[in-house]
Amino acid sequence: MLIERRPVYGLVLFLACLLMLSAVRNGYADRPVPLKIVAFGTSLTARGGWQPALETELATCLQKPVKIESVAKSGETSLWALTQIDRVVAEQPDIILIELYANDATLHRFVSLAQSRKNIGDILDQLQQRLPQARIIVMAMNPFSGLRGLIRPFVDSYVSAHEAEAQKRGLEFVDHRPNWERLTPDDLATAIPDGVHPLPDIASKIIAPELVKRIAGNNCGE
Template sequence: MKVRITKSAGKNLCKLLLCLLFIYVLAGCDRQDKPSSNNPQPVAPARIYEGTIIALGDSLTAGLGVAEEEAYPAVLEEKLQQSGYNWQVINGGISGETSSGALTRINWIIAQKPDIVILETGANDGMRGIPTWVIKDNISQAAKLLKEAGVEVILAGMQMLQNLGPDYTKEFAAVYPAVAQEQKILLIPFFLEQVAGTPSLNLPDFIHPTPEGHRIVAQTVYPYVVKAIQARRLDRSAKNKKNR
């Protein structure tokens, strides 16, 4: 007569299905969507910055699985400040976004009038096996639009998971240098340099960096940002001269 049972406080399957669906698709390719705070106080920043950098990207930028202040854009801003660059870094990462999504919101980004945009996208495309030419077109177009709007662009180079096969990973990796060359923009050869593939620097999902991983990413990105800042300063003084 006895039926063994574990107490149920169950969510039902359907909810779960959808929950999974949305977390998977729209929050990047992992279920470990740990809450990360994003308490943006974008209204009237307390301080005046010399310029604005938008870190445009996917979950690697948004910092899926870590707190927002641990994600690389925050670390980068801190680093810049410490080095005397009074620049603001806005986290413009959206988990799960593909290069198509990034291109779609490029005008929205431009409308925020950034000086520099760090363009980190394409990883989700790769993991879904999207043809590399699509990624290339998207990134290229996005970079072009940003440049036309007078924004300094830093392109974050990406590599694809090796399990996708040698042909695809090779093509994928080639996208970034090609775009950088074509659009004449700064290129970070590999955004996840020294982080990708190292268990201790990644969350158990293998994809997303730990806070320590984000610090290394910020380190990797930093020199290029400094270069972009300098280019920006030059550009500004040139404009100022002209105006005078």
């Protein structure tokens, strides 16, 4: 005995159409997928305060939502960062922004230049392997001064080592220091009162536009 199935199929199709129509009416079908960014670093990220400005400016430029999550901790080095790769991967980011040299370069953290270079190389290798579609950008942040600068006498060598490891893997490197150094000495001292951590509002004005330019390229008007 044959069972008539057509009415059942028709009902299923009708319900599917209703669900699709409801989704369109509620805007779900038209909502763009957000661009997901992970900022991976030290206190220059954890306390940086530049992420909201980057979200806003990049979203305006690209005409799509942008969401930035931070995997960052004050006072930590690239040794700590090696233990945080699972957290970065779990976010499934489209872009990863990395700054991990600043505390490696402090004399009292005892992370040698060779060890720092090996660590960032291992971090980049793991991220490339586990997130092959992600765009990875290694960064140099602001200059240091005062006591915070004195305890980092070879910081430029650490920056160069991280840059070299990025370039070896065909990854991008963004150096924010020249933009900071365009400020007058007095303005720079005001912007970075403790010699290492910029005021968030000024960091936003210097770091966010540079990253928008790098990430969006010519897709954003001047």
